Amino acid sequence: MNDPLPMRGVLAPVVTPFTAELQPDLGRLIGHCHWLLGHDCGLAVFGTNSEGNSLAVEEKIELLNGLVAAGIDPARMMPGTGCCALPDTVRLTSHAVSLGCGGVLMLPPFYYKGVSDEGLYRAVAEVIERVGEAALRIYLYHIPPVAQVGFSLDLIERLITDFPGTIAGIKDSSGDWDNTKAMLDRFPGWGVFAGNETVLLETLRHGGMGCISATCNINAPDIVALARHWREDGARERQAACTALRARVQAYPMIPALKGVIAHFADDPDWRRMRPPLVALDDAATAALGRELEAAGFAMPGIAAR
Amino acid sequence: MNDPLPMRGVLAPVVTPFTAELQPDLGRLIGHCHWLLGHDCGLAVFGTNSEGNSLAVEEKIELLNGLVAAGIDPARMMPGTGCCALPDTVRLTSHAVSLGCGGVLMLPPFYYKGVSDEGLYRAVAEVIERVGEAALRIYLYHIPPVAQVGFSLDLIERLITDFPGTIAGIKDSSGDWDNTKAMLDRFPGWGVFAGNETVLLETLRHGGMGCISATCNINAPDIVALARHWREDGARERQAACTALRARVQAYPMIPALKGVIAHFADDPDWRRMRPPLVALDDAATAALGRELEAAGFAMPGIAAR
Numbered sequence: 001m002n003d004p005l006p007m008r009g010v011l012a013p014v015v016t017p018f019t020a021e022l023q024p025d026l027g028r029l030i031g032h033c034h035w036l037l038g039h040d041c042g043l044a045v046f047g048t049n050s051e052g053n054s055l056a057v058e059e060k061i062e063l064l065n066g067l068v069a070a071g072i073d074p075a076r077m078m079p080g081t082g083c084c085a086l087p088d089t090v091r092l093t094s095h096a097v098s099l100g101c102g103g104v105l106m107l108p109p110f111y112y113k114g115v116s117d118e119g120l121y122r123a124v125a126e127v128i129e130r131v132g133e134a135a136l137r138i139y140l141y142h143i144p145p146v147a148q149v150g151f152s153l154d155l156i157e158r159l160i161t162d163f164p165g166t167i168a169g170i171k172d173s174s175g176d177w178d179n180t181k182a183m184l185d186r187f188p189g190w191g192v193f194a195g196n197e198t199v200l201l202e203t204l205r206h207g208g209m210g211c212i213s214a215t216c217n218i219n220a221p222d223i224v225a226l227a228r229h230w231r232e233d234g235a236r237e238r239q240a241a242c243t244a245l246r247a248r249v250q251a252y253p254m255i256p257a258l259k260g261v262i263a264h265f266a267d268d269p270d271w272r273r274m275r276p277p278l279v280a281l282d283d284a285a286t287a288a289l290g291r292e293l294e295a296a297g298f299a300m301p302g303i304a305a306r
Numbered sequence: 307m308n309d310p311l312p313m314r315g316v317l318a319p320v321v322t323p324f325t326a327e328l329q330p331d332l333g334r335l336i337g338h339c340h341w342l343l344g345h346d347c348g349l350a351v352f353g354t355n356s357e358g359n360s361l362a363v364e365e366k367i368e369l370l371n372g373l374v375a376a377g378i379d380p381a382r383m384m385p386g387t388g389c390c391a392l393p394d395t396v397r398l399t400s401h402a403v404s405l406g407c408g409g410v411l412m413l414p415p416f417y418y419k420g421v422s423d424e425g426l427y428r429a430v431a432e433v434i435e436r437v438g439e440a441a442l443r444i445y446l447y448h449i450p451p452v453a454q455v456g457f458s459l460d461l462i463e464r465l466i467t468d469f470p471g472t473i474a475g476i477k478d479s480s481g482d483w484d485n486t487k488a489m490l491d492r493f494p495g496w497g498v499f500a501g502n503e504t505v506l507l508e509t510l511r512h513g514g515m516g517c518i519s520a521t522c523n524i525n526a527p528d529i530v531a532l533a534r535h536w537r538e539d540g541a542r543e544r545q546a547a548c549t550a551l552r553a554r555v556q557a558y559p560m561i562p563a564l565k566g567v568i569a570h571f572a573d574d575p576d577w578r579r580m581r582p583p584l585v586a587l588d589d590a591a592t593a594a595l596g597r598e599l600e601a602a603g604f605a606m607p608g609i610a611a612r
Binding site for chain 1: 328360361365390394415417418426429453581582583584
């Protein structure tokens with residue numbers, strides 16, 4: 001197996017469609033991954049916006065197998081593999097590496113709160129040792145607003161120092177640009193991804209790799225274009241347009257809204273299904289959001305209608 | 307299978323020993339369960355203090371099987387079965403019911419924060435429907451300081467109303483006596499357990515069932531005696547002594563301290579091992595805590611020395 005190249009650019013935490021029985025819907029997921037890749041957007045499956053933590057380890061392994069079997073390039077995939085329990089994280093991470101995934105996006109164990117940097121260091125180090133693969137590329141997943149447990153700058157430095165290459169980067173979903181900038185300043189050339197596209201231009205200007213953002217599930221074309229043309233005239237305007245689109249969606253609960261927008265533009269209402277504890281948008285909210293985006297000139301070019 | 311009797315009295319969230327390879331140590335766990343049952347303390351295995359969320363579903367199933375095979379009475383067991391992902395919760399809960407466990411202690415799905423009561427209702431309702439067993443007895447696990455997601459009084463009422471008998475009770479680990487009292491007042495005769503023994507006497511005086519408390523792992527004899535003699539003279543003094551012991555332990559991080567105390571009194575230093583992200587007490591802290599408890603007259607009668 002070749003060592004993965006560093007990942008860069010724009011990735012979507014791919015939303016996960018469900019069947020009427022609330023099982024993962026591989027067919028619709030493959031279709032959505034093709035749409036994203038067709039717009040040059042990478043695949044951070046099993047992220048927060050994927051309802052990744054509402055999926056069992058076995059389900060994620062089956063989905064990964066199904067995506068690769070369907071011809072999805074694993075090098076463009078950065079599956080979320082960080083679970084609460086060490087054996088689950090090891091099992092899922094090992095499987096992702098064995099399939100040739102370009103990287104994994106790793107939450108810290110997130111049940112216990114107020115844990116020490118020493119404990120989190122050991123959690124990551126144990127995974128690296130047990131997986132035992134030179135091709136492993138870990139992107140740390142820093143999302144304290146949800147996980148409550150995160151990676152301090154000192155902990156990141158210790159991990160990079162002790163596992164160079166393996167600790168390949170981070171997704172900073174702190175929602176705090178000062179924190180992202182501190183990472184970019186302290187770890188130049190390292191794989192820092194912004195957690196959303198509202199700071200994509202700033203991230204790239206400061207040497208970051210790109211962004212991994214919920215809204216890429218629907219607005220991949222514009223966000224990828226911003227990442228591709230960030231040095232050119234008009235980048236500021238592209239950034240403003242992406243930020244404005246995100247703000248419209250954020251008026252609704254994010255994950256149900258993303259599925260609602262796909263359902264609207266693909267004319268496929270079943271796309272809206274969510275696993276509990278999350279709840280789908282209802283008909284009225286879906287229609288209102290769809291109309292609002294259409295009125296703003298938004299479209300999802302090439303999205304498959306049923 | 308007979309329907310389980312309501313659980314009452316005192317239960318320990320049984321701490322989980324690990325081998326040098328950080329695998330669950332069934333032998334030591336069986337020994338500790340026998341010690342607890344010998345003091346009439348029930349077994350809430352896989353709770354927060356069990357590092358339950360650091361164990362994979364398969365590990366918990368194997369441990370349950372091993373405990374029952376060792377002759378531990380499943381009717382005295384209330385395993386934690388609430389996971390982030392619906393299929394995991396269903397699988398573990400079904401297994402516990404099939405073994406004849408007296409109840410299950412169910413965390414809400416805890417990754418996503420700020421979820422609605424409607425979403426949490428659906429999460430619990432889906433589990434009940436999918437498990438599909440009349441013998442299922444769910445004790446809701448309300449621990450917002452750790453899980454961040456909890457059960458509101460209105461949600462509890464809706465669940466009790468729609469699933470009478472099945473929604474058998476709650477462990478209130480809010481740390482807020484006013485909340486426990488509100489549950490006792492609003493749901494008289496329902497299975498309310500205090501989350502720690504500092505309010506055990508008050509809980510019993512207000513019609514509660516007992517407590518499920520970390521410190522029972524070491525102080526089961528005194529806490530059980532308080533629950534048994536709460537109507538008698540001296541109950542206030544028993545309560546004060548239990549509360550004082552807990553305060554001594556709480557000067558250290560709770561879960562490592564519990565294992566350290568067992569290690570000290572059983573003369574078995576390997577008992578201290580923790581899975582990351584939690585970190586064991588070191589030699590000095592273990593010795594200091596042990597000496598302090600001995601000086602206060604504390605003992606663990608019958609704890610097996612190596």
